[in-house]
Amino acid sequence: MSHVNTQAFSGRRHLSDGRIATFFIMPTLVLLILMNVFPLFYSLYLSFTDYSVIANESPEWIALDNFEKILTTERSRYWHNFTVTGQYAVFSVGLQVIVGFSLALLLREKFKGSGIITTLILIPMMLSPVVVGLFWKLIFDPSKGIFNHIIYMNPTAGDQWLANSTLALWAIIIVDVWMWSPFVMLLCLSGLGAIPDYLYEAAAIDRASSWFQFRRITLPQVMPLLTIAILFRTIEAFKAFDLVMGLTGGTPGDATETVSVRLYREAFLGKFKTGESSALAYVVLIIIIAVSNLYIRSLNRMREG
């Protein structure tokens, strides 16, 4: 096939790379735009208004009042919600990465039945978060649950995990780590599987330490997939709702009230402050965007550097 021929050919029958890119990306973009444009703009509009879905009156434009209230009013305690969410996100994602990565390292070499074991370890992730919240509430119950019976020598004198202001958040973190470490594990496992053996063999010949091997071979090779895992877990942690609602509902007081729970409380549960909750949602969105942007940038720099 001559060169000229190919060009002419691809013009008619074969798609050019640019076209293919467009055709491949378009369906995704169109669907996402269609599904998101109305909700996004509508709630953006509502965030500048005083509006309640249960009120039979149209939204009243109040410009930035909602945002001012969220960011400045001390008694509204929105900062408390952000702190709780931040703590929750950092600890639960951090622990998930540690546990998930360790599990992946343990599971990278296959042994008899490792496939089944891996599937079994994945089970917590497959459960519905609402049911998980409900059941762990029963499991954490100091008198009806098994958690204290496993952890303490004297279960009746054990902590009331969900009633204690400090422990309640840790209880949620424990459940989240239990549930989502397998997710990190599976992605790490895929990353580990992609590392060619010759890299280790070469390192062994160079008498490189295992720490060196881990830092220079294992970690960089797993990083791309681990990054995606961390990114998505962080986003999910900022949105944490089902689990928190099922386990504590934000209690005791508002000690475990994450932003999402607070949002729910403002937007539903009798209050129905649709305007204010939309504003809060946008503040959350901006924070998530900022955090993930910083994160992606530092990663890109790391990869290039």
Add this chain to the structure above:
Amino acid sequence: MLKKSASLFILIAMALTLVGGVTAAPPVQEVDELVILWAEWDPANYLQEIGNRYEAETGIKVNVIQEPWGSFYDRMAAEWAAQGDSYDMVVGDSQWVGQGATQGHYVDLTDFMLESGIKDSVTPATLQFYGEYPAASGRYYAYPTEGDAVGWAYRKDLFEDPTNMEEFEAQYGYPLAPPDNWMQLRDIAEFFTRPDDNLYGVGVYTQIDYDGLTMGFENVLFSWGAGWQDENNQVLGVVNSDAAIEALEFYKGLYQFAPPGTNNAFYAEMNDVFINGQTAMIMNYFAFFPALANPGINPYADVTGFFPGPAGPNGDRYVALGGQGLSVLSYISDERKQASMDFVEWFASTAVQEQWAEVGGYTCNIEVLESEAFLTNTAYNPAFADSMTFVKDFWNIPEFGELLEPVQRYLHAYVVGGEGTAKEALDNTAIEQYEILVDAGVLTE
């Protein structure tokens, strides 16, 4: 190229979402089905049974849609926001009446209730709390359908055990029996709290979602002679009055005798800690007592007794109201409104109310409530009929949800979290409620 077509698609998408709003109005047709929205629980099954009898009589199908309790209110609110006609009627919470009435979601039933004589067929207290808005205005928006209040269940075997009776009398100086007042209830709770035997005195509501804790605390608050507002709707100095502070301290005192794990507990958890034999007395809505009287569910069913809420230090006696009224939604066609009202009229007749009580519904019909058949039907019906004469409720103005939220938050932090004092909790609650009421125009600064 990509960019251009992307922006084009955005435009099309926006246009679509805007234009999509044009939908055809439903054609006028004969009503052959009535759809009623209610929460997912047994009484809704009973209503479906009654509805089936209506279909047999008139040929109009009655469909009771059951939505889980957790999302019942959200679903109704979404439907209101859309001004949708998916449901003809709703058996809505007593506190929704204000929203339904002022925002025009509910049909004004005043004339209908007066003309058909329904108004006088139910007890005045239930009509006032389930149907009337604003208070004492004589405007009605709902037919009291499922009466409910907070009552008490107790373990007769523990109360009637000779050793317990002897020890109790020696310790407190009066005989052990279902309490007449809150101080006795506290003594009994203290007496039965024996962590070494895994036995606890009392189960009380503490849940933070929606209204759980408030519905429990209210019983004490009202019985202490305090309330959520005075006659001028003032909250400052009312919510945080000395009596209210004392009541809150008392409620926290009761929580000390509650089984561990009931730190975020409502009706389901109350029944759980009773069924597993951990608790001597529990508070709960009457609607959840059938399970306790059922030996297949509750191993202690044979030795379970019931009593109505006790009196306060000055003899005031009130219990928190639960329950729902049947309202007609205003976004349906006139034909369907008429058909719905026909159903309400049929349902409200004494004959049908008798059936309603018989299948398990908590009727509000005066005649049925007083009838011998009702009082002897179950072990808890006498306590129920008694309670319905001294019920009291939280705010039912459209802002009730906002008013509820600070109560729930501060009280939970104090009662369960042990933060601060009762005075601080109620002071903060009063200030926040005051601000909400000023914003709403109920109070002037």
Add this chain to the structure above:
Amino acid sequence: MTIPLPDFWIVYFSIFWVLAGLTATPPVLRHKGYPFLLGLLLGVVVGVVSGAVFMLLLALAKPVIDAVGNAAVGTVIVILVAAGLIIAGLGALKNFIPTSGASMTVAEGAPHTPVGYSTRVDKVHPNWQAAQSIRASVVIMLAALTLIPVIWMGMTAFKSRSDAVASPPKVIFEPTMEGFISLLYDRRQLNEQQVAEYKQRDDLDWKDKVMLERGQAITGQSDYVKRLKNSLIIAGTSTLLSVVLGVLAAYAFSRFNVPGEGDLLFFILSTRMLPPVVVTIPIFLMYRELGLYDKYLGMILLYTAFNLSFSVWLLKGFIDEIPREYEEAALVDGYTRLQAFIQIVLPQAVTGIAATTVFSFIFAWNEYAFALMLTADTARTAPPSIPSVLGTGGIEWAAIAAGSLGFLIPVVLVTFALRRYLLRGVTFGAIRQG
């Protein structure tokens, strides 16, 4: 049935060490020429001894626990320290086993790290095998620990109402099918006379009888099966769509120079950032207007969109790993782009596709908030209905557990079916090397 801590942890750790000992000692000892049985015996001894050491440490650590003040934190610290000590002790012990030169060709080159990644099975050192066995034992025991809540859920599915909330929790109980029947059938509460009346009837089957024991009568089929079917249709279709769309977009982003690639990718990611609580109402209003409310299509589109961000990002991550040289070689050989994509890239991205499928399916399968708001009856999926099995006056734990287990099976099946691809890893090492 109380299980105090020393008992549980000692049982747990003893099982672990017995397991580790059983699997690890035989290869080591056989290598040295001892019989297999001795290895087994030694394994048991190691297990018992380490259990005893653990108990001793725990007794000695009592002041530490008291000093920390918080019993939970103290216990965790002690467990970690004890486990660390035991592992260190074993590591020290390992050095006493003489190494034999013949099979150590590679390992001698790197004293710290015997190369375990070699495929030359016949030359693997017994130390490596022992380490492998211990590693496997750790994994098995961790999996067992992870599964305790799931097993507890499974047990609860067969408990009666009072057993499910018993205090202290019951490990041994009388199993009943009540939970499953409650899940699959609608029931109503009966009063005493009605129960007596019902008992007279002779058209009752075993299900009716079980429920009659609980004072309830079966009134008809529940919606569970129907909702399970809805879940299958919605989650299945949306997973398929999001994976197909995702793989196309991911390929384009990975291989072509798309203008504004970073921004587009970030836009795709950002669609997942807004908390669902806020968008449910706008989407509800939009869906009502478009007639998508309570429709399969509506839910499928929504879940596809919800999963797309994840699917695109994850698949791009996987496709980035595939060396471009392949396609370039194929293009030189006369393949078109599409052919190269279908015949070269797709087969190599199969791990990524499997992982994306599993995750997308799980997300769509368990989604709760949107399903609650945007469906009523015809398209309602199972998650919103399982926790609401709130029959007579309380949470029906057994029914919820039964429902969750039934709901778990399809996901486990999907994962299990795909596990071969899922765990294969991206295997280009050999070719990259060449």
